[in-house]
Amino acid sequence: AAAAAATAADAAAPASTPPPPGYTELTEGRAKVVFPTGQVFYNPAQVVNRDLSVLTLRHTVAALRAERGAPAETYSVLEGLAASGLRSLRYHLEVPGLSTVTANDVDAAAVATITRNVAHNGVSPAAVTPSCADAVALMASHRAADRRFGAVDLDPYGSAAFLLDAAVTAVADGGLLAVTCTDLGVLCGNQVDAGYARYGASPMRGAFAHEMAVRLVVFATAAAAARHGRSVTLLLGAKIDFYVRIFVRLRDSKAGAKERLTTSALVHVCSGCHTPVTQPLGARKAPNKLTLVSAPAWGVSPPPPAGTCGLCGGRVAVGGPIYTPPLCDPTVVGELRTALGADATDLASADRLEALLALLQAEAAVATPLFLHLATMCKVLRCNAPPAAAVRAAVRAHGFGVALSHTDPQAVKTDAPPALVWEILVLWVARCKGDAVLAAARSAVAAADAAVGGRRDGVTAAPVAAASTATAPADATAAGGGDAAAAAAPA
Ligand SMILES: C[S@@+](CC[C@H](N)C(=O)[O-])C[C@H]1O[C@@H](n2cnc3c(N)ncnc32)[C@H](O)[C@@H]1O
Ligand SMILES: [Zn+2]
Structure with a gap:
């Protein structure tokens, strides 16, 4: 040619x-x-x-x-x-x-x-x-x-x-x-x-x-x-x-x-x-x-x-x-x-x-239109951004596909339920806060997991609410004390 x-x-x-x-x-x-x-x-x-x-x-x-x-x-x-x-x-x-x-x-x-x-x-x-x-x-x-x-x-x-x-x-x-x-x-x-x-x-x-x-x-x-x-x-x-x-x-x-x-x-x-x-x-x-x-x-x-x-x-x-x-x-x-x-x-x-x-x-390897956006999610949770590669790896570890977007390097384009990606971030936030909070977040996630049999195909109400209860509100610098907590409704 x-x-x-x-x-x-x-x-x-x-x-x-x-x-x-x-x-x-x-x-x-x-x-x-x-x-x-x-x-x-x-x-x-x-x-x-x-x-x-x-x-x-x-x-x-x-x-x-x-x-x-x-x-x-x-x-x-x-x-x-x-x-x-x-x-x-x-x-x-x-x-x-x-x-x-x-x-x-x-x-x-x-x-x-x-x-x-x-x-x-x-x-x-x-x-x-x-x-x-x-x-x-x-x-x-x-x-x-x-x-x-x-x-x-x-x-x-x-x-x-x-x-x-x-x-x-x-x-x-x-x-x-x-x-x-x-x-x-x-x-x-x-x-x-x-x-x-x-x-x-x-x-x-x-x-x-x-x-x-x-x-x-x-x-x-x-x-x-x-x-x-x-x-x-x-x-x-x-x-x-x-x-x-x-x-x-x-x-x-x-x-x-x-x-x-x-x-x-x-x-x-x-x-x-x-x-x-x-x-x-x-x-x-x-x-x-x-x-x-x-x-x-x-x-x-x-x-x-x-x-x-x-x-x-x-x-x-x-x-x-x-x-x-x-x-x-x-x-x-x-x-x-x-x-x-x-x-x-x-x-x-x-x-x-x-x-x-x-x-x-x-x-194109991930068929899901649109995407979650790491910086936006971190703003909601008021946390520092974890390495994007680590978040993607965590999503992959749960058996889902994840890709970048040609429009934004912060994109998390995935066929995983959004709830899972939120939970990964919540765990990240909790890890930054110490073991007690991490344990609380983990148990919230485990409960959410159990409720849907492990692999979540639907959307759960747990994760963002979990973020707010796991980390709010005593510490003003804590993640989750802001928009997410305000927006979170009881699960
Ligand atoms: C962005 S320029 C085209 C650039 C060109 N395609 C290139 O790659 O170099 C847009 C052109 O559309 C013409 N134009 C606007 N309305 C038009 C119409 N209804 N029919 C034909 N040409 C039109 C304008 O005169 C202008 O020259
Ligand atoms: Zn929402």
């Missing part, structure tokens, strides 16, 4: 011209763009975004051609909001097997820039075609099956939400949709009303907000696809720098569209201990059957009791729904990593991409 990439790029080898007088040239990947000297429109922070997109598009084109046995050069790409055309030029020059790239922008001045940059790279407008249109109108006009694109890339300023409905109909069966959203403030719960208006789901604040932001964008994309009888397969979704970026493959599948019920969940977050708990909207009763979880007979029920935290008795806020499965396909990400090591050494941000992809892949 390395050779193929090189050959395709060399075949297209641009005979680029020197920049016109008064213009400065800038190179990224194999593309060169010119801009009036002194005028800054280039955002170097987006190099990672474009490199990751080149890498993922190469992978998807190869996958699609293998699946379809399609002849070479049948894969068309639309960049809906192309600005300078840099990304479109990079796709043409760095991704083998593309037929055409349409570099569209609604702004006539941007399209003049795109046209200039296409010529500057010695690329034919038939290969990278400048287009001036509203992206929504353009995508809607490519809705017919024979007019769809192999890939659509949306990289707006702010939210891409208004583009999603048209985009999901403009991508061919099995094709790729890549979406950037830079409205992280809204996606992280700073304006819940705006977030709900855009994404059809309520963002929330919290240590997990960045991960939730990625999940909200996938949720909204999958919702748009489902309205058109299509399903999405997430290749990867990540929060990078100041934006969310997701890559999904779209398929014509009414069954897949309905399957969304099993991958969507409400999020309950306690205002006292900040523990997030998800409540799936649906589950499989039997293969090929979707059922609502609200029927207790089907084995999954809402977290009890409504409105109160099962751990500390705090008030629970609700948000979402979010998309719940892991944020990447670990096999695809493994292949992307292999490509990075072997074929994609041309990508300037390869080291950073490798670090990101490694984290995403490890994160």
